[in-house]
Amino acid sequence: MLAGPAFVVMLLVTAYPIVQAIWDSLWSFRLTTPDERAFVGLRNYGVILTDPVWWGAVRTTVLITVVTVAVELVLGFALALVMHRAIRTLRPLLRTAILIPYAIITVVSAFAWQYAFALDSGFINTWFPMFEGMDWFGQFGSSIVVICLSEIWKTTPFMSLLLLAGLAQVPEDLQEAAKVDGATWWQRLTKVTIPNMKAAIMVALLFRTLDAFRIFDNVFIMTGGASGTETVSFLAYRQTISRVEIGLGSAVSVLLFLCVIAIAVLFIKGFKVDMAQARGDR
Amino acid sequence: MSASIRERIWWYLAAAAVLVYALFPVAWIVSLSFKEGADIGNRQFLPTQWGWGNYQAAFDSGLFIPALRNSLGISIIATAVAVLLSTFAAYGIARLDFPGKKIILSTALAVAIFPVISIVTPLFNVWRSIGLFDTWLGLIIPYMALTLPISIWVLSAFFRQIPWEMEQAAQVDGATTWQAFRKVIVPLAWPGVATTAIIAFFIAWNDFIFGISLTSTERARPVPAALASFTGASQFEQPTGAISAAAVIVTIPVIVLVLLFQRQIVAGLTNGAVKG
Numbered sequence: 001m002l003a004g005p006a007f008v009v010m011l012l013v014t015a016y017p018i019v020q021a022i023w024d025s026l027w028s029f030r031l032t033t034p035d036e037r038a039f040v041g042l043r044n045y046g047v048i049l050t051d052p053v054w055w056g057a058v059r060t061t062v063l064i065t066v067v068t069v070a071v072e073l074v075l076g077f078a079l080a081l082v083m084h085r086a087i088r089t090l091r092p093l094l095r096t097a098i099l100i101p102y103a104i105i106t107v108v109s110a111f112a113w114q115y116a117f118a119l120d121s122g123f124i125n126t127w128f129p130m131f132e133g134m135d136w137f138g139q140f141g142s143s144i145v146v147i148c149l150s151e152i153w154k155t156t157p158f159m160s161l162l163l164l165a166g167l168a169q170v171p172e173d174l175q176e177a178a179k180v181d182g183a184t185w186w187q188r189l190t191k192v193t194i195p196n197m198k199a200a201i202m203v204a205l206l207f208r209t210l211d212a213f214r215i216f217d218n219v220f221i222m223t224g225g226a227s228g229t230e231t232v233s234f235l236a237y238r239q240t241i242s243r244v245e246i247g248l249g250s251a252v253s254v255l256l257f258l259c260v261i262a263i264a265v266l267f268i269k270g271f272k273v274d275m276a277q278a279r280g281d282r
Numbered sequence: 283m284s285a286s287i288r289e290r291i292w293w294y295l296a297a298a299a300v301l302v303y304a305l306f307p308v309a310w311i312v313s314l315s316f317k318e319g320a321d322i323g324n325r326q327f328l329p330t331q332w333g334w335g336n337y338q339a340a341f342d343s344g345l346f347i348p349a350l351r352n353s354l355g356i357s358i359i360a361t362a363v364a365v366l367l368s369t370f371a372a373y374g375i376a377r378l379d380f381p382g383k384k385i386i387l388s389t390a391l392a393v394a395i396f397p398v399i400s401i402v403t404p405l406f407n408v409w410r411s412i413g414l415f416d417t418w419l420g421l422i423i424p425y426m427a428l429t430l431p432i433s434i435w436v437l438s439a440f441f442r443q444i445p446w447e448m449e450q451a452a453q454v455d456g457a458t459t460w461q462a463f464r465k466v467i468v469p470l471a472w473p474g475v476a477t478t479a480i481i482a483f484f485i486a487w488n489d490f491i492f493g494i495s496l497t498s499t500e501r502a503r504p505v506p507a508a509l510a511s512f513t514g515a516s517q518f519e520q521p522t523g524a525i526s527a528a529a530v531i532v533t534i535p536v537i538v539l540v541l542l543f544q545r546q547i548v549a550g551l552t553n554g555a556v557k558g
Contacts, residue, residue: 002374003386006367006430010393013401013427020404031407079303082296090297096544097304103484103536103547104308107506108529112311121314121522123327153307158551165552210395217490221510233399233491240403241495253400260397 018257024250031244044251054235054252058259061231064144065212068151072208073201075152076159083160084167102157110221113150140228147229150218155211159204166200167193206267210260232256308533315526322523336523337531346528348500349508353532356418356504357486360425364486365479367426368433369471375434376441386434394431401427402495409496416497421504424492429482436481439553440474477550480539487536505532 025044029037048054083094101109115121117136125131136142170193178188194201216233223229225238236256240249310327315336317329324330340346375383401424406415414420448470452462493507503511509528512521540547 002378003371003382006371006434007382007386007389009367009426010389010430013424013430014393014396017401017404017408018396020408021400024404024407031410079300082293082300085293086297087290087293090293092544094297094300095548096540097301099540099544099547100304100308100537103540104533105488105490105506105529105536107490107509108311108533109307111509111525111529112307112314115314115522115526116307116310118522120323120520121325123310123325126325127327153303157304161548161551164548168552207395214397214399216399217506220490220494233397236399236403237491237495240406246403246407250403253397253403256397257400260395264395 018254021250021253021257024246025254027247029245029247031246040247044247045255047248048251048255053230054255056228057230057232057235060144060229061213061215061233064148064151064215064231065209067144067148068155068212069205069208071148071152072156072159073205076156076163076204079156079160080163080167083164098157098160101154102161104154106154106217107221109150109154110218113146113153114222117146137223138227143223143227143229147215147218147222150222151212151215155208159208162204162207163197163200166197166204169200170196202267202271206264209263209267213260213263214256232259311526311533312530315523315530317523322520336527339524340528340531343512343524345500345508345512346505346524346531349503349505350532352418352500352502353487353504353506356421356425356502357483359418360422360429360486361479361483363422364426364429364433364482365437365475368430368437368478369475371434372437372441375438376444377446387438390431390434393427394435396427398428398491402491406495416499416502418502420496421489421492421502424496425486425489428485428489432485433478433482436550436553437474437478440477440550441471443553444470444474473546474550477543477546480543480547481550483539484536487532 026039026041027037028040028044079098083091083098086094114137117124119125119133119135122136124136125134134142136146174192174196175188178192183191214233215231216237219225219229219231219234220237225231225234230238232252233256236249236252239245239252243249313328314322316332316334317324318331318333318335321329321331371386374380375386405420405424409415409420414423444467446467448466449462452466453459457465488506489504490506490510493504494510497503497507505528509525512525512528
């Protein structure tokens with residue numbers, strides 16, 4: 001079977017590790033003290049779920065997810081409209097421009113935005129005198145703003161390409177008919193365009209929500225989790241890699257995995273995202 | 283006609299806004315990379331004097347060149363393997379009717395939304411015990427989780443549009459199976475394969491979590507992870523300049539690929555989403 005190898009590899013690199021993580025999460029195990037490895041059942045989960053550090057990370061992650069996805073939906077839709085309707089000669093230029101943030105390394109984006117806002121090297125505080133002397137990474141709110149800016153800049157293009165695919169599926173004659181009937185631009189957008197690309201919008205939201213919920217790179221580079229900006233992925237990383245608490249770290253990973261599944265189920269069952277319909281052919 | 287002229291002006295303005303949005307942060311990091319010495323802290327957008335010093339520093343750091351080699355090697359190998367495997371899979375999905383078709387596409391979707399950090403935790407432990415920690419192979423294997431799903435989706439969308447009957451037509455006209463494949467199918471399929479390769483390469487090139495978690499030295503550490511471990515020449519000096527220069531260098535291949543293949547990349551991403 002031709003698809004066999006790809007299928008097996010995909011299972012090997014995801015299913016196997018998550019089973020291993022579930023198993024590891026049942027042990028109290030720190031790499032630095034291997035002799036004290038002990039089976040503790042679900043106790044790691046108890047420790048995490050009663051710890052304010054976990055709930056802080058969840059709150060931060062949810063906040064970043066909601067803010068970035070909401071902004072990206074609006075901004076991505078605007079970008080998609082511009083690309084869809086732009087004069088033919090401008091299209092290659094716009095496509096090229098929009099692909100640059102998509103293709104750039106997230107870590108590079110994180111550094112660019114961090115340095116722009118940094119006290120010692122940034123131009124933002126110089127350009128906007130009201131921020132003179134402001135330490136953007138000194139407290140929670142402003143740190144989140146800059147983290148979200150980098151995340152939004154880097155990932156909106158992907159959102160807008162998914163929406164562009166949806167826009168292309170809206171029948172042109174419907175638009176014309178509405179135009180003939182005297183519908184304004186705004187009426188056509190809200191009554192014709194958006195209802196006809198609902199499936200594409202939901203798929204774009206689903207993908208970006210799940211992606212945003214896993215945010216790691218921007219937080220790592222910009223704040224290293226300081227000022228309460230630690231996200232769930234970062235917490236899992238810190239427990240496992242920095243503190244070598246394999247048991248606890250695995251439990252955080254498993255909980256993150258469950259969160260992602262819950263979001264996916266919520267979207268697919270709750271909002272009735274029909275992947276087949278969005279794909280347009282099945 | 284005045285309405286049409288006004289409309290044109292609006293589109294040009296909108297296009298200009300998109301350009302500023304996309305290029306401004308890139309322009310900033312490029313500008314920053316050319317600031318030397320105290321200029322780094324001038325808190326202006328542009329340097330007062332342009333110089334190559336930071337590029338020199340990046341290359342002299344001893345961290346960057348091995349990281350660049352690792353990133354290129356690991357990303358290219360991971361891309362090649364992912365594209366090879368997904369070409370087989372997508373060919374099967376597009377041409378054969380078998381019950382597992384839907385399962386494979388759904389699995390790819392499930393893997394695509396999988397939180398990467400959940401793979402890192404167990405691999406960190408396992409890789410250490412079987413000697414894959416801090417090796418190329420130790421990164422290439424988990425990169426499959428990043429590159430395979432999107433490759434399968436993009437490529438099966440491409441393959442579904444290929445008129446496969448042409449292969450039979452060529453055989454009827456007297457071509458051998460191999461000739462039909464080489465002269466008819468390969469030219470039709472290769473743009474899809476190339477596009478998939480570019481998208482997969484972007485994803486592997488972008489990885490940070492695996493890079494920072496599963497490596498510890500220059501042996502396998504890729505560029506994004508190396509950027510995070512840059513330090514200044516002295517303990518009182520920030521590595522801002524060298525990081526910016528290194529960041530610009532690793533952005534160049536990406537921009538070249540985008541400039542050359544923008545049409546194909548957009549088609550690949552949108553088709554994969556719509557028709558996959």
